[in-house]
Amino acid sequence: MRLLLINPNTTQALTERLSKTARQVLPPDVELIATTAETGFPYISSRAEAQIAGAGVLETIARHQSGVDALTIAAFGDPGLLAARELFDLPVTGMTEAAMLSACMLGQRFAFVTFTPNLAPWYDEQVRQAQLTARYAGVFTPDVPLGAIDRIDADLRAPLIAQCGRAVAAGADVVILSGAPLAGMAATLRDEVPAVLLDPVQTAVLQAVTLARLCPKGASAGSFRRPPEKPSTGLSDALRRQIARS
Amino acid sequence: MRLLLINPNTTQALTERLSKTARQVLPPDVELIATTAETGFPYISSRAEAQIAGAGVLETIARHQSGVDALTIAAFGDPGLLAARELFDLPVTGMTEAAMLSACMLGQRFAFVTFTPNLAPWYDEQVRQAQLTARYAGVFTPDVPLGAIDRIDADLRAPLIAQCGRAVAAGADVVILSGAPLAGMAATLRDEVPAVLLDPVQTAVLQAVTLARLCPKGASAGSFRRPPEKPSTGLSDALRRQIARS
Amino acid sequence: MRLLLINPNTTQALTERLSKTARQVLPPDVELIATTAETGFPYISSRAEAQIAGAGVLETIARHQSGVDALTIAAFGDPGLLAARELFDLPVTGMTEAAMLSACMLGQRFAFVTFTPNLAPWYDEQVRQAQLTARYAGVFTPDVPLGAIDRIDADLRAPLIAQCGRAVAAGADVVILSGAPLAGMAATLRDEVPAVLLDPVQTAVLQAVTLARLCPKGASAGSFRRPPEKPSTGLSDALRRQIARS
Amino acid sequence: MRLLLINPNTTQALTERLSKTARQVLPPDVELIATTAETGFPYISSRAEAQIAGAGVLETIARHQSGVDALTIAAFGDPGLLAARELFDLPVTGMTEAAMLSACMLGQRFAFVTFTPNLAPWYDEQVRQAQLTARYAGVFTPDVPLGAIDRIDADLRAPLIAQCGRAVAAGADVVILSGAPLAGMAATLRDEVPAVLLDPVQTAVLQAVTLARLCPKGASAGSFRRPPEKPSTGLSDALRRQIARS
Amino acid sequence: MRLLLINPNTTQALTERLSKTARQVLPPDVELIATTAETGFPYISSRAEAQIAGAGVLETIARHQSGVDALTIAAFGDPGLLAARELFDLPVTGMTEAAMLSACMLGQRFAFVTFTPNLAPWYDEQVRQAQLTARYAGVFTPDVPLGAIDRIDADLRAPLIAQCGRAVAAGADVVILSGAPLAGMAATLRDEVPAVLLDPVQTAVLQAVTLARLCPKGASAGSFRRPPEKPSTGLSDALRRQIARS
Amino acid sequence: MRLLLINPNTTQALTERLSKTARQVLPPDVELIATTAETGFPYISSRAEAQIAGAGVLETIARHQSGVDALTIAAFGDPGLLAARELFDLPVTGMTEAAMLSACMLGQRFAFVTFTPNLAPWYDEQVRQAQLTARYAGVFTPDVPLGAIDRIDADLRAPLIAQCGRAVAAGADVVILSGAPLAGMAATLRDEVPAVLLDPVQTAVLQAVTLARLCPKGASAGSFRRPPEKPSTGLSDALRRQIARS
Structure with a gap:
């Protein structure tokens, strides 16, 4: 294939x-x-x-x-x-739709964690367009400038873990680590987050x-x-x- | 202005x-x-x-x-x-959004009447995107080929009146005569439709x-x-x- | 007219x-x-x-x-x-309905800011009656006694600006400055609020x-x-x- | 009491x-x-x-x-x-609210059956105000003039049974026989309707x-x-x- | 009976x-x-x-x-x-369903207050299954170990009153004191809670x-x-x- | 695996x-x-x-x-x-949940087609429990006795095709051929149904x-x-x- x-x-x-x-x-x-x-x-x-x-x-x-x-x-x-x-x-x-629908087999509610609040309203709209609002716990973002791509993992690790904690407190069973620049990070954060972590790509x-x-x-x-x-x-x-x- | x-x-x-x-x-x-x-x-x-x-x-x-x-x-x-x-x-x-929101001041529920079923799913999505589903009575369409623009008023008059009747039966207080090619027709149909007729443009x-x-x-x-x-x-x-x- | x-x-x-x-x-x-x-x-x-x-x-x-x-x-x-x-x-x-529907052409979500928490449940009900809950970010109120009408602008300015800030933080793109006694204040607060401010009358x-x-x-x-x-x-x-x- | x-x-x-x-x-x-x-x-x-x-x-x-x-x-x-x-x-x-909420303990969805279509939009609004739309199968009405109160039971019996049948076909588990003039009729229709019949008063x-x-x-x-x-x-x-x- | x-x-x-x-x-x-x-x-x-x-x-x-x-x-x-x-x-x-539906005749929104966060997601699901989300203000729980049944009233009194306060702040008109072990406590807390308190059993x-x-x-x-x-x-x-x- | x-x-x-x-x-x-x-x-x-x-x-x-x-x-x-x-x-x-969520990547709305109306309310409840009502076009059933399992394909073919047609008319983009006894039939009906057909198992x-x-x-x-x-x-x-x- x-x-x-x-x-x-x-x-x-x-x-x-x-x-x-x-x-x-x-x-x-x-x-x-x-x-x-x-x-x-x-x-x-x-x-x-x-x-x-x-x-x-x-x-x-x-x-x-x-x-x-x-x-x-x-x-x-x-x-x-x-x-x-x-x-x-x-x-x-x-990436968004697939992650949301898959999350519905891994928990009752999902949240997005991403790197900047600029993206939050846009993510909210994806949820509404898919009509999955009832399964949605929100979008959680630090406000961290997105630096060089090869520095993302180091710079964002701690702020993203903190935001995952907020998502869990808001009722998320599943956290979707969102935004193409974060691809691959779910695996490295998984042990420190009390939620199912999904990598959207x-x-x-x-x-x-x-x-x-x-x-x-x-x-x-x-x-x-x-x-x-x-x-x-x-x-x-x-x-x-x-x-x-x- | x-x-x-x-x-x-x-x-x-x-x-x-x-x-x-x-x-x-x-x-x-x-x-x-x-x-x-x-x-x-x-x-x-x-x-x-x-x-x-x-x-x-x-x-x-x-x-x-x-x-x-x-x-x-x-x-x-x-x-x-x-x-x-x-x-x-x-x-x-x-045109779609303005007509839907204005319709909410003229009735409890609105419907779209347009000229072809091809457009129906697209119209449904506009309603969902605006999150007005609860005020929506559906889209009603004859299946009439859209001929020359200068023939529209004559060719579509009777089929559109029939569809307005279906919209009213489905609970619409307001009918939005939808699609740019129908601009101006609301005024000519108003007397024959038991609903408020809105012209979207x-x-x-x-x-x-x-x-x-x-x-x-x-x-x-x-x-x-x-x-x-x-x-x-x-x-x-x-x-x-x-x-x-x- | x-x-x-x-x-x-x-x-x-x-x-x-x-x-x-x-x-x-x-x-x-x-x-x-x-x-x-x-x-x-x-x-x-x-x-x-x-x-x-x-x-x-x-x-x-x-x-x-x-x-x-x-x-x-x-x-x-x-x-x-x-x-x-x-x-x-x-x-x-x-005033309520017109402001809510107009707000939907100026943002994704609107909020009410008004002068007393007594009014909050009543405002919530208007939103539900209009079936616009999905576009609603809440009602935000200081708890300030409403004094003489000619003192409102001076007394309420700072508390209302603070509440507008809360509304924005809760996701409102548009703030409706609500309640007849606040008529006319939107113009004077506009520059200090990071939201579209609507005057309902x-x-x-x-x-x-x-x-x-x-x-x-x-x-x-x-x-x-x-x-x-x-x-x-x-x-x-x-x-x-x-x-x-x- | x-x-x-x-x-x-x-x-x-x-x-x-x-x-x-x-x-x-x-x-x-x-x-x-x-x-x-x-x-x-x-x-x-x-x-x-x-x-x-x-x-x-x-x-x-x-x-x-x-x-x-x-x-x-x-x-x-x-x-x-x-x-x-x-x-x-x-x-x-x-009567409306109590019947709707009680119906929710007797079935998944309720409907109203009443005597005239004039009342239908008003009943729909009661459901929306109570936010019970998801449990609602609609309002069903014959179009029968409401004659003298002492003739109601005789005149409306057959039309109401027919409408109860429509309500059941639309998914109602419970039918609320609605409108004060129908008080007492539920008991006399119960055997002929394949739904739970509620008398609102x-x-x-x-x-x-x-x-x-x-x-x-x-x-x-x-x-x-x-x-x-x-x-x-x-x-x-x-x-x-x-x-x-x- | x-x-x-x-x-x-x-x-x-x-x-x-x-x-x-x-x-x-x-x-x-x-x-x-x-x-x-x-x-x-x-x-x-x-x-x-x-x-x-x-x-x-x-x-x-x-x-x-x-x-x-x-x-x-x-x-x-x-x-x-x-x-x-x-x-x-x-x-x-x-107990859950009866309390939720009865609460709808005593207020616009109800909340659950119970003794442990373990129960919260399960309660949320009951609300969704009954399709009463629009009337729901949430579940509020201290995190207190449930000790011997004869000590519940003494041990939980203060923590439950605190949670009732949170429920009211979140918009609840009615608080359902939830979970069989709390049966009977509503009567003893009623005077200290600014909400209607319901005992589910x-x-x-x-x-x-x-x-x-x-x-x-x-x-x-x-x-x-x-x-x-x-x-x-x-x-x-x-x-x-x-x-x-x- | x-x-x-x-x-x-x-x-x-x-x-x-x-x-x-x-x-x-x-x-x-x-x-x-x-x-x-x-x-x-x-x-x-x-x-x-x-x-x-x-x-x-x-x-x-x-x-x-x-x-x-x-x-x-x-x-x-x-x-x-x-x-x-x-x-x-x-x-x-x-089977139900996986089919519903997968259907959401193949169309805007899905329907169930199954073999008996007895199952319809139960299917409706699955949709509500998953909170996917907004993507749901209904359940459509012939009323055909389910005979011997080795006769299902022959006996049900025509009635199921007819119901798929009703589902499409009701707005379904995707039809889920539902119920374990129908496993495998989607492949044999696909050419005669103007919808995406999903086999739930x-x-x-x-x-x-x-x-x-x-x-x-x-x-x-x-x-x-x-x-x-x-x-x-x-x-x-x-x-x-x-x-x-x-």
Whole structure:
């Protein structure tokens, strides 16, 4: 099985971090390939950035879908996720959604712990869009500047453990360590947190594998049936043809 | 007051229809200017198209915001609405959201009546995103091909009246006649429908005027405070500078 | 356009404060007329008082509706609002409802800040009745005695700013400065609060103007269709005839 | 124990019907006394009528509370219920609320069956106000003119049985036979309906008895603590003194 | 009327405490009989224990139902409640459910105060299962070891009063003093708590009496109609015959 | 990886059908072992049966957990699921819950299609317990007697296809073909249903595999932390020791 991990951010180092973390849990028969966005933002963290990056994700899939069995959109907030499900004949998962739904099999309520309060309202909206508010214990963030990617683990360890404690006090059974820059940290914090800790990129790729086994065409019906063919202006040729069904 | 109406579709005739309908209710001291999308789709009707067109809306605002007091995004489904609120120092309204919230002052429950079942799931999602499900009686659609724009009023009159009747039977006090191509029809159907009929573009421009009088900077705090400045790749110069705060 | 502002309290000074604040945002073609309740309470602040004052509001409208294009009930908690919508052929707005719905175009979540904890449960109920709980961040109150009306601005400034800060910390993007005695204060606090501040009487009159432009008969269908004619005992002649449809 | 049943309608024959039905289930140590409204409407069936009649209920309680251990407001829709709880040192029940809550111990979902569609939106609102929507299967009504009270049982029997069948098909485990004019009919229909049938006035008086045994002062805290004393204009002397705490 | 109180715990002293507390409010014509579980746990406090004890409750009812008019399951969390309703021709109440529903006639929001945080998540689940989250202000617990039953009143008095204060601050109008070991304490704390205090076993037995007067067969329709007869393996003879309808 | 599939019913032929269906999607490195209940019911279909069978599931796990990496409870309705999660150091999935959560990655709304209306209320309750009502389009059932297991595919094919059509009309994007006796049928109906069809036992075993890769100890924190050790009476030795932590 070939799984495409799409990093909607333009930061190549993040792609590497995400891929490495994903490979730790993938079974040997799954080949992971990864792409980095060529346009957009170094790290998406607002609605406007997600609006633009989500359009970019559709372009990326249009160009790379050939020979792929499943897709993971690897930015927290899942830019372009529902649109991609609607347009392409593949199972697609997103880090936020996959982590929330998996958490519901590991506890009654989940929380997000991430690195900056700027992301909190955006995370709240993902929960509402998935209609999982009743299982949600909140988002908890230190206010720590995100420094160099190779310093994250050292700089954020203590503040993240503290926030996990707040999440547990607020009723979370499961903590989702959120945001692509934190990929891989769950394993190193697990022993110090009295909650189930989920790594979203690991969760998202395993869920993509599960969907590919259950339902190889992905979402394809009802609200997600392919839209009627349509002409367009200003898109890449690959995406234009996908939408035109030509 | 100058109000910018943005048609996120590439069809110029729709822009004219929307502008004409909006002007029927605007007070004389409001100058309406209108734009038509240069890239994208003739008529947006799927999540993927909204993802792409919403990014285009941000580009349009970046280029046209100077001298403008308020904005209306004039495609049902409100592509780019929340992103625009977050990014620009202006009140912004969308046809769907403005109509839903106004309907709540005219009845207990509202429904959408539109021209094709393709749009139904997308409309349902707008209601959920606004968290107004408890006030929602559903979306009701004939399955009638949307012909030439100058034939819409004649072709759709009877089917739309029939669907309004279904909406009322389902508990709607207010019917929102939805979709840019139906702009202006509410006035002609009003006498034959036992519900309050709302025209969304009229509602959206009047609400933009109201917001401009109440709160000239629009949404600007909390979840909608301006995001930190950020570099980007691949955007127009106007939007790049907006996001870079330069 | 003639807009009737009804103060359901018996305090004339409040009517003046409300009218003056409303006029600051009304367009010049709107004539505002205002009434003060002749029976009831100096300042309504409980369910029992609202039950009685709401019946009084219906009496007031029955006597003053002639020549009026729209109505605003200007006490927080909107006494008699739904009953008035059902009975009279006019758009009717209330301060609480109009502010909540307008806030939904200016942020994800709104909060009330008011002057006394006595009002908090009553405000919570308005949110539930409107089914907007999912957009609500709570009510925040100092416990400050409400002194003379001409001292309110000075006495309450600091305590209200502090409560606005609490509201923002609880996730409010928009703060509704609630209670008729605070009319006009939003403008003076705006620069010191990191949230969009709404003045409910300004919001309610502008929404009444918007409804009058969109839908001159107001709520009139479905759940708000006029009730069948009915005899009654003990009402004023004007209200008796309205209910008897005679 | 003395239980006061308040009929907020001005129809004396209804009071007799309600009292007779209530007495069928009351234990012998409970003395039932009943009042009929002197002002208001022969039969309340709209929000405006409930607003006015609810104020009348407060007047009635103020005059008759002496020597009473518990109260039941015996009009469907519970006019004045929350206001009465807030103002008086007695347990107070209403027919709608008591029936809904009791139904939750007899099934997963309840429905209302009543005699006219005019009442349906009003009943829906009671469910929402009590926040029991998740347990609610709807309101089902024939459209049968309500004739003379002594003909109700004969005229409505077949139409009501038919509507109970619809309620069951919609998922109701319990059917509440709603509206004061139907008091006493549940017993005669029980054998022909595949649902638990509840008679609301019987339910409301038994719940009043239960509350009087559990909590003789009724609701008296938090949101229902007695409001601060307040002067008033235009009320009866009894109610004025109650509100003035004099 | 004969009312069977079932203690699903194996602790005889709890049965006595529960019975004594129940008898304080029962009318003289109600005979209370009580049983103590023979298998299971001294005090149930987890989902696994409730799963097992709930099966035991069904066994107990099968053996003791003869001559009984109503049942109360007297462990907080109501083990086996819905299953018992489905299987037996009797009204059945549980301490948690009866207290929550009764609280809704005494305030807008209720809270649980109990003796140990271990029970908190389990209580939260009862609220969700009953779909009463919107009326719920939370569960509040000291972390005090539950010592000998005859020391509870002395040891827990001060910590419970403190927790009641927290519940009130969180918006509770009614506090349910939860957990069988606290039976009877509400009366002794009432004067020191600014909330309505409910004793769940008293509430549950009074509600069982009410249901027996209203609806002697209990839940018996729709979702709670008796299941089709079925063979079984490994049950007691009494329960096997009940399920086999033989 | 060793995965234990527990059939809580006493019908051995069902265990074989479930195992065969599960093996079709399991990767080769997963060894599936299966057990059949020794006590209980041939086919669980009521709350009372689930209460008893769920206690049996705990007994089965206590005896068979050694050397197992993950568990699936293979009866629709998930008897004992939450209790098992709380008690054992293993990931545990259930057919209903796993199918609902997986469906949320394949569509906006899911429905159940099953073989008899008797099961409908029970299925509704599973949705509410998981708090997924907002994603739920209902349960749809023919009323067809469930004959011999080897005739199911032939007898039920046409009726099930018809019900899938109703589910789609009600807004389902995903249909969960529910009930252990239907295991394996999704594959044979897929081409004739315009929805994504999920087979719950396949979904549940793949989700168990995913959880075992992500989180080998399963739910273990917060609400699902292991309960304190406790003595018991009347359990098997294996379960008694598990609960006594001895």
